[in-house]
Amino acid sequence: MEKLLPRFLEYVAIDTQSDPYSKTTPSTEKQWNLAKKLVLELHQIGMQEVSIDEHAYIMATLPSNIDKKVPTIGFVSHIDTTPDFSGKNVKPQIVKDYDGEEIILNKQKEIVLSPDYFEDLLQYKGQTLITTDGTTLLGADDKAGIAEIVTAMEYLVQHPEIKHGKIRIAFTPDEEIGRGAHKFDVEKFGAAWAYTMDGSQVGELEFENFNAASAKIQIEGKSVHPGYAKNKMVNAIGIANEFLGLLPPREVPEKTSDREGFFHVHSIKGEIESAEIQLIIRDHDQEHFEARKQLLHDITAKLQKKYGDYITLNIEDQYRNMREKVEPVFHIVEIAKEAMESLGIEPIIKPIRGGTDGSQLSFMGLPCPNIFAGGHNFHGKYEYVPLESMEKAVQVIVKICELTAVQIK
Numbered sequence: 001m002e003k004l005l006p007r008f009l010e011y012v013a014i015d016t017q018s019d020p021y022s023k024t025t026p027s028t029e030k031q032w033n034l035a036k037k038l039v040l041e042l043h044q045i046g047m048q049e050v051s052i053d054e055h056a057y058i059m060a061t062l063p064s065n066i067d068k069k070v071p072t073i074g075f076v077s078h079i080d081t082t083p084d085f086s087g088k089n090v091k092p093q094i095v096k097d098y099d100g101e102e103i104i105l106n107k108q109k110e111i112v113l114s115p116d117y118f119e120d121l122l123q124y125k126g127q128t129l130i131t132t133d134g135t136t137l138l139g140a141d142d143k144a145g146i147a148e149i150v151t152a153m154e155y156l157v158q159h160p161e162i163k164h165g166k167i168r169i170a171f172t173p174d175e176e177i178g179r180g181a182h183k184f185d186v187e188k189f190g191a192a193w194a195y196t197m198d199g200s201q202v203g204e205l206e207f208e209n210f211n212a213a214s215a216k217i218q219i220e221g222k223s224v225h226p227g228y229a230k231n232k233m234v235n236a237i238g239i240a241n242e243f244l245g246l247l248p249p250r251e252v253p254e255k256t257s258d259r260e261g262f263f264h265v266h267s268i269k270g271e272i273e274s275a276e277i278q279l280i281i282r283d284h285d286q287e288h289f290e291a292r293k294q295l296l297h298d299i300t301a302k303l304q305k306k307y308g309d310y311i312t313l314n315i316e317d318q319y320r321n322m323r324e325k326v327e328p329v330f331h332i333v334e335i336a337k338e339a340m341e342s343l344g345i346e347p348i349i350k351p352i353r354g355g356t357d358g359s360q361l362s363f364m365g366l367p368c369p370n371i372f373a374g375g376h377n378f379h380g381k382y383e384y385v386p387l388e389s390m391e392k393a394v395q396v397i398v399k400i401c402e403l404t405a406v407q408i409k
Helices: 004-012 031-044 119-124 140-158 236-245 286-307 323-329 331-342 357-363 387-407
Strands: 048-052 058-062 073-078 093-095 103-106 111-113 129-131 167-172 193-199 204-206 211-220 262-270 274-283 311-319 370-372 384-386
Touching: 004 129, 004 140, 004 387, 031 048, 031 058, 031 140, 031 167, 058 140, 073 140, 073 357, 073 387, 093 103, 103 129, 140 167, 140 193, 140 384, 140 387, 193 204, 193 331, 193 357, 193 387, 204 331, 211 236, 211 286, 236 262, 236 274, 236 286, 274 286, 286 311, 311 357, 323 331, 323 357, 331 387, 370 387, 384 387
Parallel strands: 073 167, 073 193, 193 370
Antiparallel strands: 048 058, 058 167, 093 129, 103 111, 129 384, 204 370, 211 274, 211 311, 262 274
């Protein structure tokens, strides 16, 4: 465990921000910097069958140390950080024996991490917190997961008395832009099931996620001198505003929780002659998800009837709820749950309000629930992770390997 913190600090110092506008895999060259480092490190700690392909997907094996045949299991994390916030020149701050008060992230810019706003902080009084310096994200999403997996594998190599079957690990690029599983070779990975180490607080265990789609509404207009525009001008901005006004006002991210779905408008731009709305659709329930897509079609049809064919709608499905693929093999969730409980960790089983590589992997034939990595406030300057949470994640990985060898016949 003594290498966990320095290992994590080394990882977050490497900028691996992905780029949604890139057509390559990985989407940014700088992801190779961490990928190549990880390959060397996996060799050094004694992993076998270490490989990296032309798209920076890393895989490695810890061979079984038992005589009986048990399923091969896996652990997966991603090397990239979100394009939403800078991951360059990350300068972590270490707060030992946290006292429950405000943490000054950046005195000069008056950036403070306060339990008055982030109440979860109070769970970690007396612990060691790793925070940002207020100018970048931290990168615990998902370099905490990587550090935990590498540390757990190193621990198992050094403690052969802990019996386990064959373990496979993988690190992927571009998860933050929804492409982490796109070129993942499930057959090569060769695991019966896996776990992504990509959740938040201690105890999180997730096996269902949103159904997801993106939508683009394109509106064309006609520009006419405003003094002579009656019955002639078609203002694309006005139609875009009318379209947004027909969406359910309370079904947005900031007003929903748990299993409630939403529409999220994340981009709108326009002039009189052209406007564009981009939004995402999310819902855990498949029927409700389809109804949300239908509502966009209905609004488009209504406005087309009113204004003519100035409006086009394009909807693309992104990923599906992995629950339908995990439930038939629910013992894989039960093993993770038992692992946590045996370590005194209370499992928090809840749906992911987002996506995960595990969703796509589950539909590719690799059932893949998600386990906590320990971090909070991902994708921004208030991100932090308790060291003790990362240590518990390492312990959970080791225990899952042990329980799989004992329980599965």
